[in-house]
Amino acid sequence: GNSVTQMEGPVTLSEEAFLTINCTYTATGYPSLFWYVQYPGEGLQLLLKATKADDKGSNKGFEATYRKETTSFHLEKGSVQVSDSAVYFCALSPDRAGANNLFFGTGTRLTVIP
Amino acid sequence: NAGVTQTPKFRILKIGQSMTLQCTQDMNHNYMYWYRQDPGMGLKLIYYSVGAGITDKGEVPNGYNVSRSTTEDFPLRLELAAPSQTSVYFCASSYSSGEVLYEQYFGPGTRLTVT
Numbered sequence: 001g002n003s004v005t006q007m008e009g010p011v012t013l014s015e016e017a018f019l020t021i022n023c024t025y026t027a028t029g030y031p032s033l034f035w036y037v038q039y040p041g042e043g044l045q046l047l048l049k050a051t052k053a054d055d056k057g058s059n060k061g062f063e064a065t066y067r068k069e070t071t072s073f074h075l076e077k078g079s080v081q082v083s084d085s086a087v088y089f090c091a092l093s094p095d096r097a098g099a100n101n102l103f104f105g106t107g108t109r110l111t112v113i114p
Numbered sequence: 115n116a117g118v119t120q121t122p123k124f125r126i127l128k129i130g131q132s133m134t135l136q137c138t139q140d141m142n143h144n145y146m147y148w149y150r151q152d153p154g155m156g157l158k159l160i161y162y163s164v165g166a167g168i169t170d171k172g173e174v175p176n177g178y179n180v181s182r183s184t185t186e187d188f189p190l191r192l193e194l195a196a197p198s199q200t201s202v203y204f205c206a207s208s209y210s211s212g213e214v215l216y217e218q219y220f221g222p223g224t225r226l227t228v229t
Contacts, residue, residue, distance in 0.1 A: 004156065034217075043118065043204060043220035044157075089156060101172065102218065104156030
């Protein structure tokens with residue numbers, strides 16, 4: 001089946017600290033992988049994505065590399081800011097063409113303190 | 115563009131009541147989706163639609179109904195509300211064409227409590 005396992009939160013970091021949020025997946029076929037971010041009171045927004053093995057998605061200083069050998073898609077940022085405080089969701093789509101289903105992890109709440 | 119809009123933002127229902135959650139998108143997307151997010155859990159797909167007049171079940175469809183009479187609107191109906199339907203509901207939309215994958219855009223959510 002298809003599933004995503006995500007690092008338990010919450011995570012609290014000081015400003016400028018290094019961030020890693022772990023994500024591993026189980027999927028049939030060749031999934032696409034995503035990180036979504038949810039700011040307080042808002043809907044989810046796509047942060048970055050990767051559609052095949054060894055692709056690196058990046059946006060706003062965040063990066064994640066699609067690792068087929070370890071079935072992982074860990075999110076990293078070198079220096080977090082207070083404005084990065086949000087809930088982060090790892091997700092996969094089992095169908096490369098497939099906007100028709102996303103499987104989400106449970107989300108990781110990040111709080112960055114000044 | 116307003117993107118994906120949802121109404122209401124909050125609602126409290128009594129057991130057995132019914133209601134419709136509204137979702138509208140103005141991006142001319144062909145795909146639309148309903149998800150629910152339970153506390154401490156990821157989002158789970160309830161129903162989705164690949165175009166006007168076409169709907170299909172997702173992972174957790176029991177207790178819900180949908181319709182898609184226009185490209186813009188995708189309402190979610192709860193006929194007999196139960197406490198297990200207490201959740202945050204998200205509507206999303208995307209454009210998909212053949213092998214091309216486009217991102218899903220999410221609304222701000224509706225927080226529903228059934229007591």
